[in-house]
Amino acid sequence: MLGLMQDTPLTTNWIFTRAQQYFRDKPIATRTVTGIERSTLGDTLTDAQRVAGWLDDVGISPEGRVGTFAWNTARHLALYFAIPGSGRVMHTINIRYFADQLVYTVNHAEDEAVFVDRSLLPLFLQHLPRLETVRHVVVMDDGADAEIPDSDAYDNINIVLWSDVIDHATPMDFSDRVTDERQGAAICYTTGTTGNPKGVFYTHRSTWLHSNATMSSAAFGLAESDRVLPVVPMFHANAWGLAYAAGLAGASMVMPGPDLSPAAIVDLLEQERVTVTAGVPTIWMGMLPLLEGRDLSALRIILCGGSAVPRALSEAYREKVGLPIMQAWGMTETSPIATAAVIRSEVADLDDDGLADIRSMVGLPPPGVELRIVDADTREALPWDGKTSGELEASGPWVARQYYRTDEPGEQFAADGWLRTGDVATVSELGYVRLVDRTKDLVKSGGEWISSVDLENQLMGHPKVAEAAVIAVPHPKWMERPLACVVVKDGEQVTREEVLDFLSQRLSKWQLPDDVVFIDEVPKTSVGKFSKKTLRDRFVDYRLPSA
Incomplete structure (x- = not known):
């Protein structure tokens, strides 16, 4: 009926x-080439x-x-x-x-x-x-x-x-x-x-x-009282x-126009009293050195997505502006919001370190999105225990079921229609998703998987490191081993040995990169994500010292 x-x-x-x-x-x-249009x-x-x-x-x-x-x-x-x-x-x-x-x-x-x-x-x-x-x-x-x-x-x-x-x-x-x-x-x-x-x-x-x-x-x-800068x-x-x-909420908007430089963005945030802003990690990394003396007290959410947010970056914002970065996750195929790192009441009373750990996850799915993790081989659903990792899949009314002008859903979609995201994740009992890696970016060393995301987060916690990316390099004994590609902060110097020593205090020996190379910048994709494909192409013939 x-x-x-x-x-x-x-x-x-x-x-x-x-x-x-x-x-x-x-x-x-709207900021244009000639100034602010209102x-x-x-x-x-x-x-x-x-x-x-x-x-x-x-x-x-x-x-x-x-x-x-x-x-x-x-x-x-x-x-x-x-x-x-x-x-x-x-x-x-x-x-x-x-x-x-x-x-x-x-x-x-x-x-x-x-x-x-x-x-x-x-x-x-x-x-x-x-x-x-x-x-x-x-x-x-x-x-x-x-x-x-x-x-x-x-x-x-x-x-x-x-x-x-x-x-x-x-x-x-x-x-x-x-x-x-x-x-x-x-x-x-x-x-x-x-x-x-x-x-x-x-x-x-x-x-x-x-x-x-x-x-x-x-x-x-999002509310009518917000001033949003995308x-x-x-x-x-x-x-x-x-x-x-x-438009649905009735929020005011601040449009950045063609100048997306860190200095221009921080100017807009301050001058227009922005309350909600959103961008990829590279935007907030670039802005970090410019925050001193700025009045960003109107901000209530600094939203970050596109790739995993280093814990050190989020905590740096908490220290400098009193507001940590809020991590979210999704894909073009999920419209894109599929999770947001909101703080549940069960964890709200944790100390600063515990809350930072919660914020290092990509969060919980909002009503309308269903998630599961599955075994890569059997496609069986895996438990939500915060430890077991599997491929993350998504379903819901704003999740794609097929690509435009294709004859069938294809390999990106599971047999029952769920979207195969290509991300490897764990899910806690409370539903918090932690991204382990992209399936194509995991380093398979012997019989163990090494998360490039975990390594990158640790590397970017080094006080002299601006950004870092980790890729897999072939190894005659272990199949693959991690290579760390590191960008040093302006005016700083750091050695390979210093980087490895820093990591050795935080990771198991088998997880450590076999080598560290220093590069001018991490190449980016068209939407500001780290382009590991470019790095893999660049270091395709690289021979590790341990090989």
Whole structure:
């Protein structure tokens, strides 16, 4: 027997309507090339309606894909509502992809139009001749002096300015524009798998549910009183959901624009009295030396994800600004929030060291996400005892079940549909997840597995180490042994022997790296994670002293 409750579609237009009715006067600050632009959420939503009308006016297909190639700005936020709100699919193009990856994703998504920040126009135009389906390019002027080509500079491609779109388009009424909450809303591509980037295809329903979850105390508790600065790019898993969540909660927003330098971010945090901010570990590492004398007392959450947060980094923030880093975990495939390191009442009275240990985990899943760890060979579920490790799998209404334009789910998904994350983890009796490593980054030494993540956390606890990554190197006796790639802090000096001695006081002998190499910087992926593939390629022929 079915119940008798109203069946209202959960869509981005529902978020739009709520934001427009209750929060239209909420401020948005966007830093551009020329300074701070101030607007309101209402201004952004009005722009969204005009952009949506323009998509109709120029004949973009009813379910066509529309790309964005842009920084975090109020205009980009308008596109978050305009494109899916009109019934089309937003494709946030990763501006840091290699050329072939970028071209592949645009052609695979079959983008018909792309909105481009003027400061990124020279980069985008390099690829335009190879983009097979793009027929319209809209340039969003962020104060850069990049030359804008004439509208007829490219065959069969219409190039227009954002101002022309906003000034002349008829605003769209979003009422009943999207009636099926299962309709696609956005595509984000991920390079976390083998081969070409894979498209994760979010629905309106998954977007609404994910946004709602971020407002709960099981995640970030995002509220109307917050001022949110997403350092995480809007092309990275939809800015971790913060763009929609802020609109749903009624939070004010601070958009960093093109300058993501540590100095620029800390300026914004202080000047705009930001309460919630989010970014990958490399952002917070770079900011750490700049915190002295800064008033960041408004902050209540420094959210960090993308890769494991070194305990030393989180504790350094607790000491300098009175607030530790809050770790979260997820993937593009999980929209992305799948866990958050909230403190349960059972552990709230632990001492500082105990709480730091809790914060070193990636946390608990919010309502809506189910997790399990399984044996790599048998695929049997493993116990939650905080010791047994296995591959982490996820399921839930905002977790992908298949990649875009594929014939079947494929090896990334278990036989019963759960997402195979590729992370190895333990789970405590209380449900706290601790990441041990990526399956492909574990070091198999003889019959034992060595966690590169544990080694990296210990290395970055050394007072003279800025950052470090650990990779597996072939060994004739042990199959593989760890090699530590270390970046020394500016103005400091440290030797291989000092590093190994530091580790020997914290780890078993068999876990110690066989060698330490010093590098200028750890290479990063397009979303700021450590690129261990690059390091493995660089040291492919490296011979360990013990070999």
